[in-house]
Amino acid sequence: MDEQDESHVHGDKPAAAMPDVFPDRKELAATAFQRTRMPMVVTDAKQQDYPIVLANEAFLKLTGYSAQEVLGRNCRFLQGAATSKIAVSEIRAAIKEERETSVEILNYRKDGSAFWNQLHLSPIHDDSGRVVYHFGSQIDRTDYRRIQSLEDSEHRLLLEVDHRANNVLALVDSIVRLTRSDDAALYAASVQKRVQSLARAHMLLSRRGWHQIPLQEAIRTQIEPYGATRAVLSGPDIMLAAHAVQPLALFIHELAVNAASHGSLSQDTGQVFISWNAIPQTRGLALVWEETGGPPPAAVRTPGFGTVIAEATIRRQLQGSAERQWFEGGIRVVVEVPNVTLEG
DSSP, rough: OOOHHHHHHHHTTTGGSSOOSSSSSHHHHHHHHHOOOOOOEEEESTTTOOOEEEHHHHHHHHHOOOOOHHHOGGGGGOOOOOHHHHHHHHHHHHHHHOEEEEEEEEETTTOOOEEEEEEEEEEEEESSEEEEEEEEEEEEEEEHHHHHHHHHHHHHHHHHHHHHHHHHHHHHHHHHHHHHSHHHHHHHHHHHHHHHHHHHHHHHHHHTTTSSSEEEHHHHHHHHGGGGGGGGEOOOOOEEEHHHHHHHHHOOOOHHHOOOOOOSSGSSSSSEEEEEEEEEEGGGEEEEEEEEEEOOOSSSOOHHHHHHHHHHHHIIIIIEEEEEEEETTEEEEEEEEEOEOOOO
């Protein structure tokens, strides 16, 4: 059938002469308003304070209120302690300027539970152009917000894990490169002990949720295998930032191994004194390792590989400094590192 034939069938009547297929449009609109799954309200712009005059079942279900508790009230009863003042200001401005707006706002149900409400507000004009009502539709965005928050947290966690893994790998790389021995078995044992030191620090971090660690606990974890009973620890309660735990642990490990192999802990009467203080200006740490009662100092003090690793860790990983002073029967090591402490 061509266009001419089709016009003939419909009679080509003007639109105004067509029969009204929906004789009661107002009743149909009211039914659709009530039965739609989207929460909706209508407020009366002709009355003071814009009271709600219509609220559908979806709105009552979302908020937990009955129709009697909602009708006649301004929508601000959904606001609460954590509702953004900026979002409220945007709604007020849109009403004053007689324009549409879409705002995500934290609202509260009758039982006090909060939900994120994506509010779309539109003015309704009469034939003269005056605003007589405001139509508001709501979308509960709480689940979306929760999922978004979880995704953001997961993303931050992955970045943090990647950062920490890179730090650990950098330390392991230093261990493997700087550890030297002509004896393959001795080389393997040296590398293994240093990796075990990192593993002990890792376990400590894991137990505490990868957050700050008490400095004293981090030190004790490293000196326990090498004579902790002859180590005296003293200093204020300082929390060590997570990123600094493993590098500092490796440094303490090297000092402890050296003390047990060649220093004061290799003698029955030897002792180690470890003290520390915070440096508030740089959120830093000053740590002193002092050995007494050790063997006579060697004539030539050539730094061993443990010393090289320890000092490289302080300088490269923590951007700090380390100084050594030898004296009869002992050694004093002074370390300063910035940006490693948190409030205890």
